[in-house]
Amino acid sequence: MGKDPTTDIADKLAHLRLSFRGKAEGELDQLSEVASKVTGGNQKQRLLREDVMSAYQLLHRLAGSAGTFGYTMLGAEARRLEQRLKPLTEQDASNGDTKLVVSAEERQKTVDTLVQAGRLRALLDEPVVPPIPSASNSEWLKGNHGLPVSDIHVVLCGLSEGSQVFLEYALSNYGFSVSRQEVTALSFSQAHLMSMVVTSEDRLSDVSSALDSLFGGDESLKPPLICVGRSDDFRARYVLADKGADALFHEPIDITMLAEGIERLVSEQSRTVSGKILILDDDEDLAEHYRAVLEAAGFIVRAISDPETVLSELSEFFPDIMLLDVLMGEYSGPTVAKLIRFDPEWVSLPIIYLSSEQDKQVQLDAMAKGADEFLTKPMSDSHLVRAAQIRCYRARQLNELLIRDSLTGLLKHSFIKQEVEKEHARCKRLSHCSVVAMLDLDHFKKVNDQHGHRTGDVVIKALASLLKRRLRSTDLIGRYGGEEFVVVLPECTTQEGQSVMNQICHAFSDQLFTNNGVSLSVTLSVGIASLSSFGSGSDALNAADQALYERKEAGRNGVTIFHQG
Template sequence: MAKGSSADIAVKLESLRQSFREKAVRDMDQLDEFLARMADRSLGAEEHRAVVKAMYHLLHRLSGSAGTFGLGALGSEARQLEQSLKPLIEPDQGTAPGTGPTPSVDDELTPEFFSRARQLRTFLEQTESASYESADDVLAEPVAARSEAAITVFLCDLPEAVGVFLEHTLTNHGFTVDRVEVSDLLNLSGEVCAGAFAVITHEASVASISSALQLLKRQYGISSPPLICTGSHNDFDSRYALAEMDADALFSEPLDVPLLAERIERLIDERSKAVPGKVLILDDDEDLARHYQLVLQEAGFEVHAISDPEKVLLVLADFRPDIMLLDVWMGNYSGVTIAKLIRFEPEWLSLPIIYLSSEKDRTIQLEALAQGGDEFMTKPVSDDYLVRAVQVRCYRARQLNQLVIRDSLTGLLKHSVIKQEIETEHARCLRMGHVSTVAMIDLDHFKQVNDRYGHRTGDHVIKALANLLRHRLRSTDLIGRYGGEEFVVVLPECTEGTAIDVLGKICNGFSEIQFATSEGEISVTLSAGVAELNAFKTANDALSAADEALYWRKTAGRDGVTAWHPQP
């Protein structure tokens, strides 16, 4: 994030701290009023219950939020006072928050409680760096998110013929390829190291290359980039020695480039875990919700924060978060009940819901989790811990989501998902007035490839095309496997002419890829049909037009791109 942006967020966070202090002063005034009413012996039973409950919620809110705004001592004292009131409003300690606690007047508050409650105001002046309690589980350090730029492959200390061969073939697969020496690796800039890159070397040079990569890792604080070896020694001892020197893979010569390209892609993905996601926050403390929002936005997340529980379903439908942070106590509303309500809708059954609460009772936490939540995060939460925790949970949520929406062979969007994306982009075109294009892509004579060389070869061809499309298209473009050897691409804000040019280059690049078979190397070509979404009333009509253009391309000789046009 730019320095100016970070400075702006720091100013906003300081403003929130001042706002919290002002609100805390008003809370102290209200607490004094509650204490005065509690001392009134003429107070009726129902009114007594209402005052106790209101006082409990005020202390509960302070105990959960004061530490976040640098008032840890205030939060700690409020927590102890809150615990003193808890038996009066939750006689059954096994009751989950929000299941309707009824204040009891059988127990009187002690003089010590009144004395400590009246002194709570003094803690407003004890500003400090809050000491936050860690969660029980230890979170791993987040890995830097993968850059949207193309993956760079450095070829280092390879035989000349192998280097020339890989430079040509991996470029056709969509990688940026550079042939370098070990000294060149040591001089890589921090910007390059922050991106996605891998190194391919000969088995004889692994030790020196591995040492160079370790130096880069320490110098720039990056994760270890994939180190892939080529060579002819394939016995156990040789492989063990390479693994001991931190190599990630060994490819025996002659090299199977499609498999090599797939392995590079997978290794890069495994190291790109902390992908920022979308976070929905529901907390009735507006200052606290805004604080969480600013901290997470600075870390790269897209965040929507609300304080009104009645808006949650509308926001969920519109924002579609990866995870949700949910306060447990929100005035007259219970976060546990809100979680149950959210689970009424089948599409939100898998949404990770994390409770934010100062509640420490394990039995109550477990009961709350059984009602619809997935995890507890105990307030106060430090900014650093909040960011790290959300990074890990967003990544895990997206991992699970990928299993649902992604094709297992290619990693591309499934048939139903890409069709929905076409609908979404078509609606956006109509709303915004820009031009977007949809394309149908098909592998030529693919049935013959499967029949003659086997389905394993066919799978390699399909995966190679998926990798090429990912590398050659923009990060905003949407790619799906429509079925078998058919693919669909949605190109937002892209004219028909530009789409033809881009897909034409992809066709040319793919035709140059060589696939190893039992009968020698083969190549496969592509055919594509394109249509502008804006030209049609519905997304399905546009997709049908692209499919018709693909058919025209097939009948005209395949291996190229054809645009749809009205028939005379």
């Protein structure tokens, strides 16, 4: 039986906490030595700049890291003393004077501060409250997991008989699992199988209250709730939103829009927010702590402590976001951020500062040199994870805008071609069998000419939605141009690909589109080819295109496999 992940992360963090304590003992001994050196001199002896700077840097590190490892009193006291020394560290040193210019009163205050710093070692014996999640409060560590469409279970409740029959048939055709049930009669275990509830405006209050009771008011566990309503003014929408509705649709329901809404709402609730994070912090224990916590939350993390390696690490690791310490010995975090931006490739990389600096003006000045956000140490592990999730999600959103077609959300022409080449290289390297398919809507010009381009766009979006729902999460889908689509099916034979595409052709031909009271259906032609049978991905794509042409010549509405003559 495998080890419980929560126990595993707890062991890692406990080990890092012991490592921190060992280093902190040595640093606190250094503070004691500085205090003894200063108090051992006569009262007229001027303070050495290096002594004060050394004490300040040690206190700064403890202020930023002690709380993370459970030593909250030590961190708070180190921060208080650090702030008292900070004005002296900002004194102009351009004249090369090794001694600080202070009044007798300022000298005494500084000496008192250093003496107090020298006594901080006793705080290592305070009761430690390590920020390690227990099994009952570690949801942020577990992460959420996206659902394949066949696992999206839609419950229809409180709708008219006609609406329920229509929605059950139509949504099933999109690949959803659909049932008609009374939410108020479900057990706790049954309720947890629901991904989405669709109900009427009249029953919204009852259904929403039932969901609150079933899930104990936990909004993160409740399935999204779609309301089918009649009214559409601001006041009516406000009332529905206040009663718990997450979306509103009016009859007659546009099934394509409803299917997209279900997928979006379920995806937003269940998606895994992850990504690649590069951490640069000269405090190795703290960097490792952050790495362990973020990896447990589902991120891919690389932690480094040497600023001189950052450019090579960026090029090799290619992170979604970067966490950067502000003070790293002789190196400045803002300066490192600035030099990273020299390279156009990293201009859009989200950089988040990690620092115990609390001065808002200093934070703004630092951000002006190339960063996007400022997180103040110490921070809770859950806060760190949430901040990383938000930033990674936003970075992925921006990237999606660059590579996705605005109408369908599918990969653009150039990017799906890149994916075809990547999968071809993978087939050659691993001796796998994969398929590329070229799809084209039949008689699509007639749809645009007779029903208008708006209806044409609806048909294109409907096919894109169907493909996303019926294919695997590992399959790649792109809009090749106009009404043409390309699909890559990894680890799939041509016979398996033909079977899958035939199912999609049948499902799509069953969909009805309405324009000004006129209903129409559209069919689909597909040509497929084996990627491993060709010298390049583009050759395989051309073969699939040729098979598509043969399908068109043979009568459309079906699938043809490319066979070399």
